[in-house]
Amino acid sequence: MENKGSDEVEKLKTKFLSVWHNVKYNDDSPTEACYEAFDEDFIMGNVEAFRKDFTSRVWLTYREDFPLLPGSTLTSDCGWGCMLRAGQMMLAQALILHFLGREWTWSEALTLQPLDTETWTTTAAKRLVASLEASLQGSPRPSDQGSSAIPQTQGTGSAEEADAHLKETYHRSVVSWFGDTSSAQLGLHRLVRLGLTMGKQAGDWYGPAIVAHILKRAVEEAMDPALAGITAYVSQDCTVYSADVLDSHRAPKAGQASAERSDASLSTQNSQPAPASPLPDSRAVIILIPVRLGGEKTNPEYFEFAKSILSLEYCIGIIGGKPKQACYFVGFQDDSLIYMDPHYCQSFVDVSTSDFPLQSYHCPSPKKMPFSKMDPSCTIGFYSRSVQDYERISQELSKVLQPTAKDKYPAFTFVQGHGKDYELLAGLTPEKREWPFIRDPKRTVTTAGDFVLL
Numbered sequence: 001m002e003n004k005g006s007d008e009v010e011k012l013k014t015k016f017l018s019v020w021h022n023v024k025y026n027d028d029s030p031t032e033a034c035y036e037a038f039d040e041d042f043i044m045g046n047v048e049a050f051r052k053d054f055t056s057r058v059w060l061t062y063r064e065d066f067p068l069l070p071g072s073t074l075t076s077d078c079g080w081g082c083m084l085r086a087g088q089m090m091l092a093q094a095l096i097l098h099f100l101g102r103e104w105t106w107s108e109a110l111t112l113q114p115l116d117t118e119t120w121t122t123t124a125a126k127r128l129v130a131s132l133e134a135s136l137q138g139s140p141r142p143s144d145q146g147s148s149a150i151p152q153t154q155g156t157g158s159a160e161e162a163d164a165h166l167k168e169t170y171h172r173s174v175v176s177w178f179g180d181t182s183s184a185q186l187g188l189h190r191l192v193r194l195g196l197t198m199g200k201q202a203g204d205w206y207g208p209a210i211v212a213h214i215l216k217r218a219v220e221e222a223m224d225p226a227l228a229g230i231t232a233y234v235s236q237d238c239t240v241y242s243a244d245v246l247d248s249h250r251a252p253k254a255g256q257a258s259a260e261r262s263d264a265s266l267s268t269q270n271s272q273p274a275p276a277s278p279l280p281d282s283r284a285v286i287i288l289i290p291v292r293l294g295g296e297k298t299n300p301e302y303f304e305f306a307k308s309i310l311s312l313e314y315c316i317g318i319i320g321g322k323p324k325q326a327c328y329f330v331g332f333q334d335d336s337l338i339y340m341d342p343h344y345c346q347s348f349v350d351v352s353t354s355d356f357p358l359q360s361y362h363c364p365s366p367k368k369m370p371f372s373k374m375d376p377s378c379t380i381g382f383y384s385r386s387v388q389d390y391e392r393i394s395q396e397l398s399k400v401l402q403p404t405a406k407d408k409y410p411a412f413t414f415v416q417g418h419g420k421d422y423e424l425l426a427g428l429t430p431e432k433r434e435w436p437f438i439r440d441p442k443r444t445v446t447t448a449g450d451f452v453l454l
Contacts, residue, residue: 048110051364054338055109057330058092058175059363060085062345063188066180070193072202077188078345080203083326084191085342086319087211087379088178090328091186091219093316094286094383095177098230099170102313106171107164112364173226175361179351185222186215194218208319208326208379209290216288232286238412240289241419242394248285249387285390286316287382291411294376303371305411307332308400309380314393320378322369329374336368380412 062085064076077084096104177185184190192202194217200206206214216232233248235241293302309315310331318329321339331338346360382397384390394414401410415422 052105052109054330054366055112055362055364056096056104056106057340057363058089058096058178058361059340060088060092060178060361061342063180063348064345066348067182067189069189069202070182071196072192074202076345077202080205081188082321082342083206083208083211083319084188084214086321086326086328086340087208087215088186088188088191089340089342090317090319090379090381091215091286092174092178093330094381095174095230096171097316097383098284098385099174099226100167104167106358106362107168108358109362109364112359112362114365172356172358175358176351176356177222177224177227180348181351184351185224185227186218190218191215194221205324208377211319212288212290212379215286219286228283230284230286232288235287235289235412236419238289238291239419240287240394240412240414241422242390242414242416243418243421245285245287245384245390246387247418249282249384249390282386284383284385287384287390287393288379289381289412290377290379292376293374293378293411296376298371298374298376300372302411303335305400306337306371306374310337312382312396312400314382314384314389316381316383318378318380320375322373322375327367327369329378332371333368335372336370337374338366338368341367 062076062078062081064078066075068075069077177187179187180189181187182189182193191211191214192200194214195201195204195206195210198210198213200210212234216234219227219230219232231248233240233245293299293306306318306329310318310329319326320329321327325343327339327341327343329337329339340363349356349360382393384393398414401413
């Protein structure tokens, strides 16, 4: 009898949370909203290694009950902030590569439970379900999901333990930079404030191109000394100007501080020490390239191109998704993209404490989406550690971008020189670059065949 009651509770819980999720975020339908679940039986290679690598990536989702966003009365980004969250995830991956390297994985990655429709939902849903369960079973009401303390590093010597501790400090610093407070270096509040200068407000829809420009500004204006060794570059009209990227690599972050940013805290947003370094002579560069891979739908001719891009070791992913529903693409399997989904509303986490819970910042369950459902408007990201790195990246990407007989126009190009050396519409604001290419105003487009799709 008791087992039967438990089964009824579980069924009720599942049904309620599914309905809540679909209503809350206005998904098309349960079938369309929940893409094909990731099936480990079809993964080639080491499943455990894949899951550990995927789960180690920083997962940034909708949050609620955080301080008011600039210029608004909103305390949640549920329903509108998914592209900003996707951009944060791509930026976080670049920082993980920068501070920890590609081989780093989180020690607790394999301890997280698989994600399903019953977890990581809004606080209200969790509380209501817990209340229903308690009333039906007569059991005490459980508390909100807690976090386990960081396990002590299992090392054979003090040097190994010190290295593990340092890496965990970097890990926590990176996550804390994306906290949902006004003092967080790369947090939602900072991104929304920057968006205001580009004509966007909290609650608006942000496309992948304008998010690229917001991320660039956020990195450039970050006040934490640890972030002095990295900057960002956004391509112009699907063109990467090599001289501009090289200048970004070489130029120090001089004269960044301004009265507008004087209230930014260097490291007060988190009590653990952020990695500090003197002003560098050279910097790593996060290269962001807004592109459009088709008209209303992604051109199938670009599917193989996307696979080639996602296979490169220096690629930090693609932010895009399907219309009005953003996600962060991190890989692919056959004809499906593997992605991280920001559409889970979680409670605010105070990252100012030294032991804030990390579990909600890592996703144990990958999702898949067919390439055919991918929105053509997206931003591709790369991480270049040095000038030498960039030279190799540009050479390799130029080969990938070589047009084939079917694919006449590359998604983007590399050009020697500076962008200012070319006749561009310099006055075009970022919000008008959602189609990240400029058409010649003298050209008349009369048919679909005359329209160049990038």
